Amino acid sequence: MSYFIEFRDVSFRYREDQPWVLKDVSFNVQSDEWLAIIGHNGSGKSTIAKLMNGLLLPQKGEILVDGVQVTEDTIWEIRKKVGMVFQNPDNQFVGTTVKDDVAFGMENHGLPRKLMVERIQTSLAAVGMNDYEAHEPHRLSGGQKQRVAIASVLAVAPQLIILDEATAMLDPKGRLEIMETIRNVQEDQDLSLLTITHDLQEVVKADRVIVMNQGSKWLEGTPRDVFSEKDKLRNIGLDTPFVTKLAAELSAAGLPIQREPLNHQELLEDLWTLHSKM
Amino acid sequence: MDITFKDVSYIYQANTPFEHRALSGVSFHIPSGSFVAVIGHTGSGKSTLLQHLNGLLRPTEGKVMIGDYQISAAEKTKDIKSLREKVGVVFQYPEHQLFEETVAKDIGFGPLNFNVEPKEIERRTGQAIKAVGLPEDLLQRSPFDLSGGQMRRVAIAGVLAMNPEVLVLDEPTAGLDPSGQREIMDMFSRQHKNNNLTTVLVTHSMEDALRYADHIIIMKDGEKYMEGAPLEVLVNKEELQRVQLDLPEVIQFLHQAEKQFGKAIPYRKQGIAQLAKELTAVVKGGESHG
Numbered sequence: 253m254s255y256f257i258e259f260r261d262v263s264f265r266y267r268e269d270q271p272w273v274l275k276d277v278s279f280n281v282q283s284d285e286w287l288a289i290i291g292h293n294g295s296g297k298s299t300i301a302k303l304m305n306g307l308l309l310p311q312k313g314e315i316l317v318d319g320v321q322v323t324e325d326t327i328w329e330i331r332k333k334v335g336m337v338f339q340n341p342d343n344q345f346v347g348t349t350v351k352d353d354v355a356f357g358m359e360n361h362g363l364p365r366k367l368m369v370e371r372i373q374t375s376l377a378a379v380g381m382n383d384y385e386a387h388e389p390h391r392l393s394g395g396q397k398q399r400v401a402i403a404s405v406l407a408v409a410p411q412l413i414i415l416d417e418a419t420a421m422l423d424p425k426g427r428l429e430i431m432e433t434i435r436n437v438q439e440d441q442d443l444s445l446l447t448i449t450h451d452l453q454e455v456v457k458a459d460r461v462i463v464m465n466q467g468s469k470w471l472e473g474t475p476r477d478v479f480s481e482k483d484k485l486r487n488i489g490l491d492t493p494f495v496t497k498l499a500a501e502l503s504a505a506g507l508p509i510q511r512e513p514l515n516h517q518e519l520l521e522d523l524w525t526l527h528s529k530m
Numbered sequence: 531m532d533i534t535f536k537d538v539s540y541i542y543q544a545n546t547p548f549e550h551r552a553l554s555g556v557s558f559h560i561p562s563g564s565f566v567a568v569i570g571h572t573g574s575g576k577s578t579l580l581q582h583l584n585g586l587l588r589p590t591e592g593k594v595m596i597g598d599y600q601i602s603a604a605e606k607t608k609d610i611k612s613l614r615e616k617v618g619v620v621f622q623y624p625e626h627q628l629f630e631e632t633v634a635k636d637i638g639f640g641p642l643n644f645n646v647e648p649k650e651i652e653r654r655t656g657q658a659i660k661a662v663g664l665p666e667d668l669l670q671r672s673p674f675d676l677s678g679g680q681m682r683r684v685a686i687a688g689v690l691a692m693n694p695e696v697l698v699l700d701e702p703t704a705g706l707d708p709s710g711q712r713e714i715m716d717m718f719s720r721q722h723k724n725n726n727l728t729t730v731l732v733t734h735s736m737e738d739a740l741r742y743a744d745h746i747i748i749m750k751d752g753e754k755y756m757e758g759a760p761l762e763v764l765v766n767k768e769e770l771q772r773v774q775l776d777l778p779e780v781i782q783f784l785h786q787a788e789k790q791f792g793k794a795i796p797y798r799k800q801g802i803a804q805l806a807k808e809l810t811a812v813v814k815g816g817e818s819h820g
């Protein structure tokens with residue numbers, strides 16, 4: 253089994269006189285996988301993302317991206333493979349037009365002009381923004397801005413895209429746009445996806461979830477496994493989806509709910525089965 | 531304080547090529563003591579509406595009345611400074627506006643500007659920091675050494691220290707983690723009740739609107755689209771979908787359950803445990819008819 257990302261006993265702190273932000277964290281990300289990381293602010297989630305593309309380097313342990321260890325010498329190679337989209341759409345634009353902006357990342361990686369022109373087209377088309385090539389980025393809506401940010405990342409043809417709370421500042425419509433866009437892109441191109449999020453609706457759709465708490469990996473599993481541990485999650489103050497809470501109360505009220513539901517449909521199906529047996 | 535909008539329109543950069551009508555003919559009345567949620571998408575006019583509440587903007591047409599204050603294009607509002615003392619506004623990402631050397635000075639900055647006595651400022655600062663759930667020993671620290679969530683609370687404490695009668699909140703929990711969001715909203719709800727405030731909350735969260743507000747205004751393209759009690763407005767699936775808003779999740783689920791079981795469970799803000807009991811009865815009800 254080959255992993256696209258491997259974290260091996262990684263610890264990180266910003267300064268020697270400060271506490272560890274990450275403590276002995278180990279996990280893997282497979283190719284084509286969607287991994288979600290959840291946890292409180294300050295749990296170490298975003299630090300993990302920054303370690304993955306060499307924005308930060310660990311003091312202990314090692315990180316491998318596509319088999320290559322992340323060091324100062326390899327970060328440029330690694331950044332071609334790992335693209336990041338951040339929370340604030342206004343902080344990630346440099347170009348005066350959408351087209352320039354998408355070109356910027358490719359210029360940094362020294363791609364030939366012909367390929368750049370081609371990739372601007374294809375990556376903007378992938379996020380449904382090809383009609384906006386000549387627009388000024390700062391005049392777009394929040395959701396559109398984040399789609400352009402994703403296009404800029406796609407243009408470099410990475411193998412992993414990290415969304416670091418990339419939908420947190422958007423309204424519900426913008427949030428939906430982004431998640432649809434990213435899912436389409438992930439289906440079309442062989443991409444791994446890592447989302448760092450507080451949005452539980454988003455988490456239940458991931459393949460796997462890691463829960464971070466105080467710098468350590470606290471729980472790891474499928475969304476169903478993780479949300480089955482609702483008491484544990486509540487103990488560290490993390491919220492669970494509405495259906496999870498409702499299913500727990502239904503069990504308490506005497507209904508034998510068999511599986512941990514991830515969405516309304518699953519819970520209603522199980523309730524219907526119970527209903528038919530009564 | 532009562533808040534009344536009478537045919538309010540607001541046009542940005544009127545008579546230029548960039549002219550943009552952000553509000554058009556908006557009328558509503560909010561009785562003193564209400565907790566109102568204003569909902570709508572980016573560009574629906576929410577923020578423009580909000581800026582009328584303490585006279586940052588004056589309507590291009592129509593009239594805004596807040597208590598005894600009148601704001602209109604025609605005349606200068608008398609005593610606008612004292613209006614701003616009574617209407618506290620928590621803007622989006624208010625922590626970006628912190629600037630003082632210490633948390634105490636930042637919280638006291640507003641009252642100081644309104645010539646509140648130093649002793650009284652000290653008293654209010656102590657009260658405000660407690661209200662937002664921060665320890666008093668933070669008062670002498672620099673606000674810039676705090677975490678993002680703590681900075682947000684300091685900024686909110688600064689607004690509370692003005693002892694406002696009207697609290698205007700523009701997405702006050704954006705960017706916080708879920709437990710932080712809940713804590714901040716519960717805090718505003720307590721302030722609202724304990725101090726008899728009139729609260730206007732601009733939000734994207736249908737859940738928060740349902741949980742905290744007693745009156746809902748939905749904006750669309752600068753116009754008032756819907757208005758009413760939460761349990762009237764927030765159950766109306768078709769109308770909400772037309773402005774691309776979703777039902778609150780609990781109401782969505784109850785609609786689906788009704789479709790599945792052919793039996794409605796009316797929502798009256800009952801808790802999840804109570805809902806589970808009612809739903810269990812529906813599920814078990816199978817014996818009687820089938």
